Amino acid sequence: MNVRVRFAPSPTGYMHVGNVRTALFNWLFARGQGGVFILRIEDTDQQRHVEEAVEVITDGLTWIGMDWDEGPDIEGPYGPYFQSERLDLYHEHVDRLIADGGAYLCYCEAEGAAPESECHCRERHAAGDSLSPGLAVRLVNPGGRSEFDDIVGGHLSFENEQFGDYILVKSDGTPTYNFANVVDDNAMRVTHVIRGDDHVSNTPRQLMLYEKFGYERPKFAHLPQILGPDGARLSKRHGAASLTEYRDQGFLPEAFMNYLALLGWSPQGEREFMPPEELVAQFHLEDVRKSPAQFHIEKLVSLNSMYMETLEPGEKRRLASDALVKAGILDAESLGDPEMESYLDDIVEALGNRFRYGAQIVEFGAHFFADEVTIPVDLASYFAEDDVRCALAAAAESFENAPEWTEDAIESIVRGSASEAGLKAAPLIHGIRVALSGMTAGPSLFTLVRLVGPARSADRIRRALETFPAAAERK
């Protein structure tokens, strides 16, 4: 039997990381099995589907590298792929159920019955009833138990009665999730339902429907939740629960996919750096853990830096410039400039593996694009000693008058200035670094000076000297 799975988000205009992971496991499974991956938009509730919200989903999937075989933009044999366009199918199904006595009309809402009061509409069921405008439809709960073997969760069993005669079709004529889901999964020949484990208790509800329709039930795999760093279910309140935030931060899609795959699933071997093809090859639903996992960005960052090392210089530059533009540090127009491009290449090269994801260029490299830097006051001590100040001033002057501007030349200026002042090179080097970048860490000092340039370097050194007067001059 050919594997067919679906990712069925509702168009909220927001790609939750947990949903992305659900999509990923569906995709990995489908690709690994040579199956079909369907994208279905569950927009029964929103009166009309907002095109933009669908784009958020398709853009997100595409960015991370997932493709689908059937979906809103790719017609397949079982479309349409918007639930809002499948109303006839649902109505046809519900009428069949009503006719069979498997469902009945509910007049509560229409007659303004108190919401808390029990529904007795089941007793009003009459032969010949059919779906009618303004009336909701409820399932006749068959009682008994619903059981199934979840690929991840193992054997699960529920008392049907606890779900009552739940609503199948709302009084506005739209189907509820549990109903539409069963109809569509069956109609679309879905073989495996892979979804978040917040749906486990929906499964018995749906199973009752499969029974009533006499449909073959798909296999189920319920994925454990993704938790935030505090152990609570990952949500917007954690700040970074949306896919777009990671894209905006300049993370690489392969790294993000890799990290997400490792959340709740682990490969057989010890290798964790796994590009998409390898994930597809190794992924097995059976290896998915039952327990929820916390999303910690550190490991994502670490994986991302591994992927960064596989990038071409130009790609890294692109990542850097995107982040700089986003941060308002660079004008988009200046990007085409070949001089700027090579400057960016130089900076990225200098930063090396310190540059672990796009947005870090702003953190570590903003000073390369600034007119002046602000030095944190707690670094004032770098400018406290008289001999250092003296060497700093000398170096500044030599920078301006340097006949050539190579790292070797810079190095000899720096070392020369230090020894003339009777200093070791280190304190001078540290002072210059702080003056130029406002930081104590970074690339080789000589590279730093070279990139900042003679005039700016001299200027920043003098400014630092002014900002932080010598210890003796302070009262």
Added chain:
RNA sequence: GGCCCCAUGGUCAAGUGGUGAAGACACCAGCCUUUCAAGCUGGAGACCCGGGUUCAAUCCCCGGUGGGGUCACCA
């Protein structure tokens, strides 16, 4: 509260009725270096608790505790 699920270092996560209980990220220390990062070397750190079953339980069973999910005319 009812129902369902989960429980190995800070996090991810292997694993077994008898183990020195993997590995990764993070962390600490040393080396290296002009700083940081990287690299190398070393280090600290875990089987939720209580009962059983067993010659032996992290692993099996029961209970508890803790966490999560779900109880809509939302999905």
